[in-house]
Amino acid sequence: MCGIIGYTGFREASAVVMECLQRLEYRGYDSAGLAVVGGQLHLFKKVGTIGDLAADVPDMQGGTAIGHTRWATHGEVTLANAHPHTDCRREIAVAHNGIIENFQKLRQELQRAGHTFASETDTEVVAHLIEDAYEGSLPQAVAAALKKIEGSYALVAVAREEPGLMVAARRESPLVVGMGDREQFVASDVPAFLPFTKRVIYVEDGDLVVVRPDSVQILDPAGRQADREECLITWDVEDAQKAGYEHFMLKEIHEQPTSIAHTLRGRLSEIEPQVLLEEADLGETDSLAIVACGTSYYAGMVGAYIMEQLASIPVATALSSEYRYFGQKRGTVIGVTQSGETADTLGALRAAQRHGCRTMAITNVAGSTATRIADATILTRCGPEIGVAATKTFTSQVAVLVLLALKMGLSSGALQTDAVRGYVSALRHLPSAVTRVLDREEHLRQVAQTLASSRHLFFIGRGIHHPLALEGALKMKEISYLHAEGFAAGELKHGPFALLTPETPVIALVDDDPVRDKMLTNIGEIKARKSPVIAVAPDHDAEIEAFVDGVIRVPSLPPPLSCFPTVVALQLLAYHVARERGCSIDKPRNLAKSVTVE
Amino acid sequence: MQAVVLAAGEGRRLYPFTDDRPKVMLPIANRPIMEYVIEALAANNIRDIVVVTGYKEETVRNYFGDGRAWKVNLTYVTQEKQIGTGHALLQAASSIDGPFLALAGDNIVDAQSLSALIDSQQDTAVLIEESSSPSKYGVVQLRQGRITAIVEKPPQAETNLISTGIYRFQPSIFSRIEDLLQEGKPHLTDVVCQQAQNGEQVGAVTGTGTWMDVVYPWDMLQVNAQALRAAAPRRAGTLEDPVTIRGNVRIGDHTVIRSGSYIVGPAVIGEGCEIGPHVCIFPGTSIGDNVVIYPYTDVRFSVVMAGVTIGSHTHVSHSVIGAGTAMGSHFTARHGTGFMEVENVLHTVGDAGVFIGDDCTVDDQVTVEPAVAIGHRSHLGSGAVVRKTLPPESNVM
Numbered sequence: 001m002c003g004i005i006g007y008t009g010f011r012e013a014s015a016v017v018m019e020c021l022q023r024l025e026y027r028g029y030d031s032a033g034l035a036v037v038g039g040q041l042h043l044f045k046k047v048g049t050i051g052d053l054a055a056d057v058p059d060m061q062g063g064t065a066i067g068h069t070r071w072a073t074h075g076e077v078t079l080a081n082a083h084p085h086t087d088c089r090r091e092i093a094v095a096h097n098g099i100i101e102n103f104q105k106l107r108q109e110l111q112r113a114g115h116t117f118a119s120e121t122d123t124e125v126v127a128h129l130i131e132d133a134y135e136g137s138l139p140q141a142v143a144a145a146l147k148k149i150e151g152s153y154a155l156v157a158v159a160r161e162e163p164g165l166m167v168a169a170r171r172e173s174p175l176v177v178g179m180g181d182r183e184q185f186v187a188s189d190v191p192a193f194l195p196f197t198k199r200v201i202y203v204e205d206g207d208l209v210v211v212r213p214d215s216v217q218i219l220d221p222a223g224r225q226a227d228r229e230e231c232l233i234t235w236d237v238e239d240a241q242k243a244g245y246e247h248f249m250l251k252e253i254h255e256q257p258t259s260i261a262h263t264l265r266g267r268l269s270e271i272e273p274q275v276l277l278e279e280a281d282l283g284e285t286d287s288l289a290i291v292a293c294g295t296s297y298y299a300g301m302v303g304a305y306i307m308e309q310l311a312s313i314p315v316a317t318a319l320s321s322e323y324r325y326f327g328q329k330r331g332t333v334i335g336v337t338q339s340g341e342t343a344d345t346l347g348a349l350r351a352a353q354r355h356g357c358r359t360m361a362i363t364n365v366a367g368s369t370a371t372r373i374a375d376a377t378i379l380t381r382c383g384p385e386i387g388v389a390a391t392k393t394f395t396s397q398v399a400v401l402v403l404l405a406l407k408m409g410l411s412s413g414a415l416q417t418d419a420v421r422g423y424v425s426a427l428r429h430l431p432s433a434v435t436r437v438l439d440r441e442e443h444l445r446q447v448a449q450t451l452a453s454s455r456h457l458f459f460i461g462r463g464i465h466h467p468l469a470l471e472g473a474l475k476m477k478e479i480s481y482l483h484a485e486g487f488a489a490g491e492l493k494h495g496p497f498a499l500l501t502p503e504t505p506v507i508a509l510v511d512d513d514p515v516r517d518k519m520l521t522n523i524g525e526i527k528a529r530k531s532p533v534i535a536v537a538p539d540h541d542a543e544i545e546a547f548v549d550g551v552i553r554v555p556s557l558p559p560p561l562s563c564f565p566t567v568v569a570l571q572l573l574a575y576h577v578a579r580e581r582g583c584s585i586d587k588p589r590n591l592a593k594s595v596t597v598e
Numbered sequence: 599m600q601a602v603v604l605a606a607g608e609g610r611r612l613y614p615f616t617d618d619r620p621k622v623m624l625p626i627a628n629r630p631i632m633e634y635v636i637e638a639l640a641a642n643n644i645r646d647i648v649v650v651t652g653y654k655e656e657t658v659r660n661y662f663g664d665g666r667a668w669k670v671n672l673t674y675v676t677q678e679k680q681i682g683t684g685h686a687l688l689q690a691a692s693s694i695d696g697p698f699l700a701l702a703g704d705n706i707v708d709a710q711s712l713s714a715l716i717d718s719q720q721d722t723a724v725l726i727e728e729s730s731s732p733s734k735y736g737v738v739q740l741r742q743g744r745i746t747a748i749v750e751k752p753p754q755a756e757t758n759l760i761s762t763g764i765y766r767f768q769p770s771i772f773s774r775i776e777d778l779l780q781e782g783k784p785h786l787t788d789v790v791c792q793q794a795q796n797g798e799q800v801g802a803v804t805g806t807g808t809w810m811d812v813v814y815p816w817d818m819l820q821v822n823a824q825a826l827r828a829a830a831p832r833r834a835g836t837l838e839d840p841v842t843i844r845g846n847v848r849i850g851d852h853t854v855i856r857s858g859s860y861i862v863g864p865a866v867i868g869e870g871c872e873i874g875p876h877v878c879i880f881p882g883t884s885i886g887d888n889v890v891i892y893p894y895t896d897v898r899f900s901v902v903m904a905g906v907t908i909g910s911h912t913h914v915s916h917s918v919i920g921a922g923t924a925m926g927s928h929f930t931a932r933h934g935t936g937f938m939e940v941e942n943v944l945h946t947v948g949d950a951g952v953f954i955g956d957d958c959t960v961d962d963q964v965t966v967e968p969a970v971a972i973g974h975r976s977h978l979g980s981g982a983v984v985r986k987t988l989p990p991e992s993n994v995m
Contacts, residue, residue, distance in 0.1 A: 425890070432921060
């Protein structure tokens, strides 16, 4: 996902575009740039966030500008690949969101015709096509260029010779026009320009939009003037970015069926069966360590259980802040970090490298520091996460670790292909299983009501459910400020038992696995102390009601993949407890999204 | 103009598929029925839409969200108990401040059908259609272009004109609904009939576009096939060489179709599917997202929902397979004429296969006789032959 913006009007265009870009940052932020048309075409780009761009942006005068914020899913994050892109003579600039499918062919043709390319992107082809067709009219040149393009796009172009004009078009990617007084906007999404105008036109697929400060003209694919109705926006910027959800965290919880599908997409093959992770070739390794902080650490612990189970490889897990100073540095070290900028995890990866270890990063941000340090990178591909409490990045990190476990199990021979096919088949069902958890949100809200007045809350589980209990407790602490602790169920009687009272609810994670009976015993011991117990259990567990005071049902999946629906239920539980308690969910006190200091 | 979409109903006659979703969320050409309704409204520039949800409402809210993807602004109200359509509409009263459309979210309708109704200047107007089986619906009696009565599901229909359940109203309708609710009449037809009896003008607007209803599971097949004809063809994903594709076929991103496969449209295949080698897909078929079809299987005139796995050497025809169901090899859905009992009424169904609910497990070598429904989360053991409709979570050894 990327964001585009265009402005033409009476204000200083570069300042307006910078402000609009900031509100598109949720669509991506690994590199950004803008082009301004004044007397000439000014271009400025930067690898990094919009903030980085803003810090260095030079004075570029002109009343028309286009901007772009990039979120690479394919292709490197480099200055050359950042938008806007220009033609050979730097007279025409284009910002684009989407995929030009036939760009390789077009690029070769253009190169044969003498065009030189500055980047590896598909977008640059558009700039050169416009250059070829340009005979003094940008609208005609863009229309001609689009005829040659296959794929999806929302794009906006400007030309040095025609200040006070921008031309936009869309096919399958979002584009809206914002209409002001003596100024006009085009953008990927309404929030970009909402502080300037609330009057918008939604552009239809195939439309060409010719924008001047005092006019907006829309042409349909046949080149006829098209009437597109104007709408008035009634919501504000923050609401808009939250897409109707009360909080970013809730939005991101609800995005998980999609984000998990994105993580897995193109990486599974059931019929063959195999796992396609070329980027993750670790070669032979006799020792594996996973290092991370916070939620990523718990994802790492879950991953370690899964790797040991599926690939029969011993895996050590360590907190980055400990490992970098004290850890045994040998074999292969995997750093898990959402932002790719977590200072302690970067430190741990560097320390491991100094000791000759092979390193791998699992991160959500292409081009982040972690990807540059590590020998190999697997991207979680789940889109920007804004809520401070990590949700969708946790499930995507675990999904990547499952893929890695399957790949290692296949290559080591620990897993038969038939077993792999079973897991791949189950992985395909993850998005729908998570959807079904979300569809039961109302019940989780009711359970949360009963917990909201508690002062302490315990989470227990065995095996893979131990790190899930830790993650459930962490979510609860982070956003509801309720004192929550996760324990390995077998450890309760070695100390924590002393804390149990009838006012201490216990959330017990029960699965259809070899330790189910042990869990039921633990639950019995807790019940004997009169603490209320709420089980999280799979749909097919017909007996669990008899042992506990309440049950949160999650769709049945074969262990260890059952961890996905379970953790989503715990996220929703934490969210609704925090909401009942009136907490600041998206900006919990004392916490920042990514911890880039040690 | 505003609109109220009624999406609260369960649609029990569509067992087994409505055990997991309300009728508005049944996939037709891989999109929920209600999506067609929302698009028809948006195409007429009706963007302020109130959705009345009830039965399994999260599925609706999670899919449509705030409506941004359809360029509309959706707000939701809940009808706690599904008493009737009038009662459902009443839940939206506080959000309506001018003339509005009220329509069912579980009928497929296109933009053209709605536009005549929107343009009609009458305070109350009903969109009517001709139907070949009017007694399934509310049959409309007309005099001079005005409605005099609507008779719900009469055994003998006097005309072939039916109410589509799509209305144009003024906000004053809400107080009438409230009055009739007191008298125990919770349906919109009650309100409209009363208006007609009182001699008020109730206009009838005849639709000129598409209006389709799915009443029984086997209706899904015809309606799906018809909707497929309108789906725009699209190539994406990976097609191995040689794969033959003929006619209007729409393929989603990241789908892999392996060599030797043969696909004849109209057909739609979702995202992230794995199909073949050597799989045949014939006209009138929808394949949802993340479906896996093993080699040497043929699927024709069927709806296969998301996340389904179909084993090799399997024959699926005139059938609907619920989301997440996994079928082993050598499954045969026999199709032909059969009898299906729906809500205590026995129907003769010509040319029907099997209707399998969500998340069933079907082992190898299973055969199902024509016109059989299987409840969700059932298990059909290896070699089973199923001859009659099964309740949810059945286990056939």
